[in-house]
Amino acid sequence: MIEAHQLTKRYGEKTAVDRLDFTVRPGTVTGFLGPNGAGKSTTMRMIVGLDAPTGGSVTVNGRRYAGHSAPLQEVGALLEAKAIHPGRSAFNHLMAQAYTHGIPRRRVEEVIAMTGLQSVARKRAGAFSLGMGQRLGIAAALLGDPATIMLDEPVNGLDPEGVLWIRNLLTALADEGRTVFVSSHLMSEMALVADHLIVVGRGRLLADTTVDDLVRQAGGDTVKVVSADPAKLRELLSGAGVEISGRAGSETLEVTGLSARAIGTKAAAAGIAVYELTPRSVSLEQAFMELTRDAVEYHGSTAADDRTAVEDHGTAEKTGSAA
Amino acid sequence: MSTVTAVQAPAESAANEPRPVHKVTAARVLRSEWAKLWSLRSTWITLGLALLFVVAFGLISLWHYKSALHSGHRMDPDMVTATAADLALFGTNFGQLALGVLGVLVTAGEYSTGMIRSTLVAVPTRLPVLWAKTAVYGLIAFVVATVGVFAAFLFGHGIVAGTPAAISLSGAGVARSLLGGGLYLALVGVIGVALGALLRSVAGGISVLVATLMLVPGLAELLPTSWQNDINRYLPSNAGGSMYTVHHAAQTLSPGAGLAVFAGWTVLALAGAAYRLRNTDA
Numbered sequence: 001m002i003e004a005h006q007l008t009k010r011y012g013e014k015t016a017v018d019r020l021d022f023t024v025r026p027g028t029v030t031g032f033l034g035p036n037g038a039g040k041s042t043t044m045r046m047i048v049g050l051d052a053p054t055g056g057s058v059t060v061n062g063r064r065y066a067g068h069s070a071p072l073q074e075v076g077a078l079l080e081a082k083a084i085h086p087g088r089s090a091f092n093h094l095m096a097q098a099y100t101h102g103i104p105r106r107r108v109e110e111v112i113a114m115t116g117l118q119s120v121a122r123k124r125a126g127a128f129s130l131g132m133g134q135r136l137g138i139a140a141a142l143l144g145d146p147a148t149i150m151l152d153e154p155v156n157g158l159d160p161e162g163v164l165w166i167r168n169l170l171t172a173l174a175d176e177g178r179t180v181f182v183s184s185h186l187m188s189e190m191a192l193v194a195d196h197l198i199v200v201g202r203g204r205l206l207a208d209t210t211v212d213d214l215v216r217q218a219g220g221d222t223v224k225v226v227s228a229d230p231a232k233l234r235e236l237l238s239g240a241g242v243e244i245s246g247r248a249g250s251e252t253l254e255v256t257g258l259s260a261r262a263i264g265t266k267a268a269a270a271g272i273a274v275y276e277l278t279p280r281s282v283s284l285e286q287a288f289m290e291l292t293r294d295a296v297e298y299h300g301s302t303a304a305d306d307r308t309a310v311e312d313h314g315t316a317e318k319t320g321s322a323a
Numbered sequence: 324m325s326t327v328t329a330v331q332a333p334a335e336s337a338a339n340e341p342r343p344v345h346k347v348t349a350a351r352v353l354r355s356e357w358a359k360l361w362s363l364r365s366t367w368i369t370l371g372l373a374l375l376f377v378v379a380f381g382l383i384s385l386w387h388y389k390s391a392l393h394s395g396h397r398m399d400p401d402m403v404t405a406t407a408a409d410l411a412l413f414g415t416n417f418g419q420l421a422l423g424v425l426g427v428l429v430t431a432g433e434y435s436t437g438m439i440r441s442t443l444v445a446v447p448t449r450l451p452v453l454w455a456k457t458a459v460y461g462l463i464a465f466v467v468a469t470v471g472v473f474a475a476f477l478f479g480h481g482i483v484a485g486t487p488a489a490i491s492l493s494g495a496g497v498a499r500s501l502l503g504g505g506l507y508l509a510l511v512g513v514i515g516v517a518l519g520a521l522l523r524s525v526a527g528g529i530s531v532l533v534a535t536l537m538l539v540p541g542l543a544e545l546l547p548t549s550w551q552n553d554i555n556r557y558l559p560s561n562a563g564g565s566m567y568t569v570h571h572a573a574q575t576l577s578p579g580a581g582l583a584v585f586a587g588w589t590v591l592a593l594a595g596a597a598y599r600l601r602n603t604d605a
Contacts, residue, residue: 045604048444048447049443049444049447050440050443050444050604050605051604051605052604065447066447066448066449068447069344069346069347070344070345070346070347071347071444071445071446071447072345072444072445073342073344073345077444079440079444081437081440082436082437083437083438083439083440083441083444084436084437084438084441085359085363085432085433085436085438086436087363087364087365088359088362088363088438089362092358092359092362093441095358095362096355096358096359096362097355097441097445099351099354099355099358100347100351100352100354100355100445100446101345101346101347101351101445102345102346102348102351103345140441144345145342
């Protein structure tokens with residue numbers, strides 16, 4: 001369980017984390033999502049006490065991280081930046097961490113086996129590939145058999161096999177009743193593992209929601225209708241809870257709040273020819289971009305084109321959110 | 324590495340049975356720092372170099388004295404009055420570089436590699452890490468340095484037998500000055516640890532250390548003569564030097580006072596390191 005109250009971090013003029021309030025609960029995978037520079041890593045560093053908050057507080061299992069007498073047993077953390085000495089072997093690195101808590105050597109060997117590092121455990125960690133480095137970081141995070149596991153961008157730079165491995169690991173850890181908190185800037189990745197989402201942008205909380213709710217909030221299910229008489233159809237369909245948009249002179253309408261079936265029935269009853277009737281649910285990716293559009297730190301100059309491209313893509317795919 | 328490891332859920336250790344609680348204690352942090360130090364190759368190399376410097380340059384100095392005496396060349400003024408112990412301790416000038424640099428690496432090396440994040444996540448109260456590094460490295464540096472200076476003296480004092488510098492281990496002040504040399508080098512190592520933690524940069528730590536020990540005394544000579552005696556002897560290098568001279572000159576501190584002043588500098592550096600470690604983000 002991680003609880004943040006009005007958590008704030010300022011670096012001079014710049015506010016990296018702005019009055020965040022959220023709770024990460026046990027038994028589920030909670031995704032921590034936001035564009036680059038949204039303050040995800042800073043928040044995670046504050047959770048484990050590497051950075052001190054400028055304001056507010058964050059507690060782990062009811063207490064400040066540094067206030068725990070066995071911190072590695074409370075939280076296991078994989079931070080984004082490397083946190084190993086390249087000259088030390090993986091085994092010695094884990095042993096050094098274990099010694100601080102009196103964790104037995106047996107457990108070190110256990111986490112090495114769990115992360116599949118047996119064959120390289122005695123090699124210098126500096127020679128590790130990105131994937132092996134991530135595995136070592138995860139081995140260190142699991143060392144204290146912690147109730148809360150926090151991983152900052154764990155799939156960054158991993159090959160598909162590594163990604164799959166992390167995905168399964170996260171789900172397994174949550175199924176054991178642990179609190180799992182994972183950051184990513186990739187919505188698509190989060191959609192596959194996370195049940196709950198905390199979305200931030202420019203240090204602010206944008207959403208604290210479930211995957212399904214996020215899609216619903218972001219425009220939910222719209223239906224694209226191309227008809228012979230859009231003006232008449234618009235009149236026909238309008239009502240409470242129904243939203244209709246469409247450009248003047250265009251045959252296309254975007255309808256929210258009615259099913260494709262209902263639209264088709266009404267159009268048929270009024271004798272309006274319908275050329276196209278396409279239900280389209282917003283993809284998670286779109287929902288995320290919608291949410292963070294104003295909060296993206298660095299806009300590319302072609303952002304508008306990209307958005308269109310993503311929308312088309314989303315339509316074609318009929319969204320991966322259900323997967 | 325492309326083995327897909329089946330996620331063997333650590334089921335046996337999870338949830339059901341109460342897990343043993345492993346608390347962080349000072350002794351465990353010491354154990355960890357001890358293991359960290361010895362698990363790096365650079366430790367072995369640098370300590371080996373330190374030992375080599377201390378012994379080799381001590382012996383070279385003794386030979387140099389003897390050959391200068393025989394050839395009848397004019398000797399350095401401070402060499403004329405030197406004893407075998409002073410000559411054997413000549414290697415401390417070089418040993419202090421190796422031990423000081425390794426001290427800087429012990430702390431600043433963690434910042435340059437990112438290891439510090441692992442260290443502080445394991446010990447979030449932070450200060451125990453600094454004390455443990457100080458104790459572990461101080462002790463190791465003391466042992467290596469003391470072994471070095473005693474070895475230089477024991478192997479080398481025969482070289483100057485029969486000269487004015489000849490003196491035995493039981494001679495007045497010899498054992499004390501050799502121990503003082505070992506202690507001085509250990510404290511230089513600790514100052515290195517403190518500077519590394521204070522500056523969080525290997526290059527910065529080494530620069531400040533070398534400047535303090537080697538450049539500051541030279542700069543102090545630029546001061547008006549009337550100030551020099553009052554200031555010079557309290558400088559780290561001079562106060563430290565007083566710890567291991569066999570017969571102290573009038574304008575320098577006594578060995579005891581030298582130790583007190585040099586230890587004071589060490590504590591000052593450690594206090595700065597502790598403040599920065601405690602109060603700034605890692």
